[in-house]
Amino acid sequence: MRQVKLGLWGPEVSEVCFGSLAISPLQGRVTEEEGVSVLKYALEQGVNWIDTAEIYDNYTQIAAAIKDHPEILIISKSYSVTALEMRQSLEKARTALNRETLDCFMLHEQESALTLKGHSEAWEELLRAKEKGIVRWIGISTHAAAGVRAGALQPGLDVIHPILNYEGLGIIDGNLSDMLESISFAAELGIGIYAMKVFGGGHLTHDPEKAVAFVRSIQGVQAMALGMSSKEEVDYNLLLLAGQEIPRELREKVKHRERKLYIADWCQGCGLCLEACPQDALQLVGSVAVVDAGSCVLCGYCGRVCPHFCLKIV
Numbered sequence: 001m002r003q004v005k006l007g008l009w010g011p012e013v014s015e016v017c018f019g020s021l022a023i024s025p026l027q028g029r030v031t032e033e034e035g036v037s038v039l040k041y042a043l044e045q046g047v048n049w050i051d052t053a054e055i056y057d058n059y060t061q062i063a064a065a066i067k068d069h070p071e072i073l074i075i076s077k078s079y080s081v082t083a084l085e086m087r088q089s090l091e092k093a094r095t096a097l098n099r100e101t102l103d104c105f106m107l108h109e110q111e112s113a114l115t116l117k118g119h120s121e122a123w124e125e126l127l128r129a130k131e132k133g134i135v136r137w138i139g140i141s142t143h144a145a146a147g148v149r150a151g152a153l154q155p156g157l158d159v160i161h162p163i164l165n166y167e168g169l170g171i172i173d174g175n176l177s178d179m180l181e182s183i184s185f186a187a188e189l190g191i192g193i194y195a196m197k198v199f200g201g202g203h204l205t206h207d208p209e210k211a212v213a214f215v216r217s218i219q220g221v222q223a224m225a226l227g228m229s230s231k232e233e234v235d236y237n238l239l240l241l242a243g244q245e246i247p248r249e250l251r252e253k254v255k256h257r258e259r260k261l262y263i264a265d266w267c268q269g270c271g272l273c274l275e276a277c278p279q280d281a282l283q284l285v286g287s288v289a290v291v292d293a294g295s296c297v298l299c300g301y302c303g304r305v306c307p308h309f310c311l312k313i314v
């Protein structure tokens with residue numbers, strides 16, 4: 001598999017990063033054991049890094065899959081605001097993943113310079129952790145063009161994980177060209193960039209070749225995280241990236257079926273999911289939550305806050 005270097009001073013990794021949200025309880029597509037098995041399979045095929053996050057709640061899955069693979073690189077992230085919260089996030093990851101040193105840790109979903117300012121204590125703590133050798137690379141993930149630009153100016157930042165696809169789906173503060181300008185700015189500073197939501201959360205799976213080719217064509221974007229929840233999806237994606245023909249049966253099996261956010265009819269209209277959605281894809285109509293499927297990128301973040309377990313990606 002093609003190996004790339006993340007930015008000027010980042011690690012060397014496979015072009016594909018295993019996006020573990022797809023096997024996490026947040027998306028609920030597979031059991032914990034099935035997720036471990038898919039992840040192990042992807043690692044056997046040459047994927048050598050994993051993207052996760054504290055809220056994905058899947059450190060135990062990852063720890064099980066990487067038990068005999070100290071060489072596999074793991075990127076995690078948290079919403080920590082204070083230094084104490086960041087210390088706790090780092091300790092939680094080190095303990096659960098059974099790693100003395102974390103490869104890469106990021107601030108999750110940073111929207112702008114203002115958001116980063118609000119998380120400055122946590123960032124300072126991340127910088128200290130890097131100096132002490134607790135974490136090797138640090139960065140941010142973001143759905144915003146302004147987030148990429150602000151992240152690039154953050155002292156000590158190594159890696160940015162932005163949303164990027166050819167339709168500009170999921171960008172919360174502008175359009176595709178705003179995002180491309182910000183990415184170009186960050187890339188010129190030597191920052192490592194790996195894209196998320198390359199298939200637009202499932203909206204662009206009708207032309208996966210185009211989706212992958214687009215991300216590859218953007219200078220300064222070295223890699224992409226792809227969510228995979230079955231061995232067939234692993235095979236499919238790796239053939240796609242290798243530019244090889246995908247057998248018809250495999251295409252049929254994977255068929256990137258249309259997924260959607262299901263909202264159960266016992267929704268109580270509390271509104272908590274609206275606050276959790278980074279895309280503003282939810283609203284209350286009458287007294288129940290309703291999703292705008294065109295804006296929803298199927299991240300599953302709303303599901304974890306619903307006190308009545310109404311939200312599920314199906």
Ligand code: SF4
Binds near residue numbers: 277279297300
């Ligand atoms: S509605 Fe839920 S799944 Fe869709 S983008 Fe918002 S938080 Fe993510």
Ligand code: SF4
Binds near residue numbers: 271273289306310
């Ligand atoms: S959090 Fe759950 S109960 Fe509350 S509005 Fe959203 S779906 Fe309904």
